[in-house]
Amino acid sequence: MSNQPFPLTSAQKDLTNTQTSLNLALGFAFIPASVGAFVVLERETGSKHLQVISGVNFVSYWFSTWIWDILNYLVAATLSVLLIALFQVDSLISAEIFPWTCLCVLMYGISCTSFTYMLSFLFNSHTAAQNLLLIIYLFTGGILMIVTIILSILPSTKDLARNVLIYLFRILPNFCLADSLTNLITRQNPGLWLGVGCPFEGCEPYALVIAGYDLLYMGIGSIVWFAATLLLELAFATPKLRAFFQLRRIDVPREPGEPLDRQVQLEKERVQSGAADEEMVVLKGLRKVFAGRSGAPKVAVEDMYFGIPEGECFGYLGLNGAGKTTTMKMLTGEELATSGEATLGGFDIKTQQNQVRRLIGYCPQFDALIGTLTAREHLTLFARIKGMSERELHAYVDSLLDQLTLRPYADKQAFSFSGGTRRKLSLGLSLVGDPRCIFLDEPTTGVDPESRRCMWKLISSTMLGRAVILTTHSMEECEALCSRIGIMVNGRLVCLGSASQLKATHGYGYQFEVTFEASGDLERAHANLLAFLQKQFTGVRVEESVPTRPRARYRLPKGQKPISAIFRLVEDRRQ
Incomplete structure (x- = not known):
């Protein structure tokens, strides 16, 4: 017996390739989740606050973070496009479509990075940020796209989905990625696009209803989200502005305390x-x-x-x-x-x-501290933040390493340091500049x-x-x-x-510690010593005196005898 299936129809090809766009949207959800986790981690550990205190402008901080995250994103984006080409998804890699496929993937990275920065202010824990951001991007990407497709098919919700909801959903970068790739795949299907004004052979890739709206939303959104991030940072970094936006001001009436010293x-x-x-x-x-x-x-x-x-x-x-x-x-x-x-x-x-x-x-x-930086890199980073010239930089950092006794750890990453070594490095960072x-x-x-x-x-x-x-x-x-x-x-x-x-002013007096011979009668020795001290001083305090132990500690009031007389008394009565 043999099976020879018919060739796939155009609609079947569109359905198969649409799964590719949905899978890409689900896969790309992991990237902004990791971006958000790192941003929250720097705030959670205080590393960002320490950099800002040292002189980092918050605009420079976010721009440099954004550039680094985009460069990292380009690696994943390039590999993803190569996989699309290797698996021969023709509707995304044809000569006419391929530049727009690349542009959609690139704009997603630019937009979702800014969007993630804005959302990062909602979190105080980097693990919670990573998990929740992943869920958000999974649901707003491939899953929301599936929901939109179903709503567009049902007669009762078709108009609502096409005329209202899709424009709201495009605010979300992950949805824009899934929507734009799906539209590029199905753009030549007349059954889908004749009703929105496309010719029988299909709209151009850059048409608004295909990839145009999604690219516009992602482009404008990246600017809006980044501006919102800077405004939120300004509000959080400026105490007066933060107080102005504080929803709830917590205070209690002053209670009369003890008289001041x-x-x-x-x-x-x-x-x-x-x-x-x-x-x-x-x-x-x-x-x-x-x-x-x-x-x-x-x-x-x-x-x-x-x-x-x-x-x-x-x-x-x-x-x-x-x-x-x-x-x-x-x-x-x-x-x-x-x-x-x-x-x-x-x-x-x-x-x-x-x-x-x-x-x-x-x-x-x-x-x-930033765990992946070495002690030398930490000191160099903060010296540059403080504006030290490159000519003096290396000699200054070497001098600090010697003063902090950190020379053996100079080129080891901070996450491997012991608690004491980390404290020494933290002290050194406070002295830089x-x-x-x-x-x-x-x-x-x-x-x-x-x-x-x-x-x-x-x-x-x-x-x-x-x-x-x-x-x-x-x-x-x-x-x-x-x-x-x-x-x-x-x-x-x-x-x-x-x-x-x-x-x-506040000290009670002297601490008097005694060690008895272990072979002696300890119970009697404790009693005799206390009786003797109470004869010599008024107001002796017992801090430690256990009859079975060969040690005792008392607190003697000051002012009753000079310390020289106390030492003389001890020497005379050693036995």
Whole structure:
């Protein structure tokens, strides 16, 4: 038995080739999804914010990103057109049609890239962006085209689909790609096109009803979507504009807090009087309220007043959640202040953010590095952003690598770095270009003691003539680097002064640690020691004293005996 089918009819060929256009639309949906994921990832990790703070103009950022994404797209587009030619889809690769096939594929890349940039502002997670954008482009491409074809066949919806819906659907780039390729394939089918004014032999490829409308929509749309992206970026990057477009302003009435420490009150009065207006960093009543997860708003920063002159390193000490990082984010424009104001170098952080960014270097709490760049490439990139000349660039980068002890990692990609190495590189990026004001948000977290000392030495040697704000959990770090320290609790600045002033004012006294002989009667030793200390001092605090352990720790009040007498007492009673 043998089977010899009849040749395919014109309609059957059109149907088979139309599947090609639908499959292309479904396949091309993956490209903008990956584009959107990378854009959101840079915003999610803070890499984009760090570049903008360092001096990247947002127009330059988006244009360079667009050019790179288009170049990447051209690789996939070229391979796709080659596959169409290899599989001999004649209705798309004939001499008359082939240039228009290429133009439709090219315009899709230009349009969908801009459209994806605009949609990227809807997402905060790059994984969610990739998944949802893929679904959007799958449904608005091949699947929506199938729906349109079905609606065009049904008598009750034919006019609606052809006269209204198709013009709305063409706003979507993926639909334009599927529609234009489908029209090019079927343009010589008289049954489809005689009713819209085409001759019996078919319309020209560039006719509006064939590829013309789709190309116009994609061309104009690419400009409109890119302009919308720039406007959204401008609104997000300018605190005053972002506040204007903010749909919901979250605030709570001020609650009377605990009485201010004397030094905090004096600093507040100094700032309010205008005596600190000429200093590099000035905060006047800065306040931030977040929407609470359980419904009740959370006051993260409350009425912050202080000024920092050039040449001073200000230590910001406090527990996690005290409001240190939030203050940094408000000063760099990443977060909007609920109320109050602040100036950097005399420029308002709300209205003059571009001028502010020229003054600051920023080391965020979470590393905002680009994983595929090496340490050398990071420093080179940010040095170029800061405007350093090529003649000095390589020597400057090598010098920074040596100061940061990053020479062994100079040509390794950042994603392979340990946490401590990433922190050292983040510190180096904040110092590039010698900014007048530096914000260091826990720069030594996760760094080994030896490297921490090197970083302290680098910070202290480079802070001359500039204002530095350093947040940390370590009093030792503040003592090593900071001339003035502010301690923050629950969003409030509760005390202020030098390390010695804080210890003298708020320190309880001395920490007294003892190790007993393990072979002795530990329970009796603990009891005898406590009784002895209580005879010598009034107000002894027991911090650690377990009768079965050979160690004990007490807090002794200051002022009752000089420290020399305490040491003499210990030596006399060692037994």
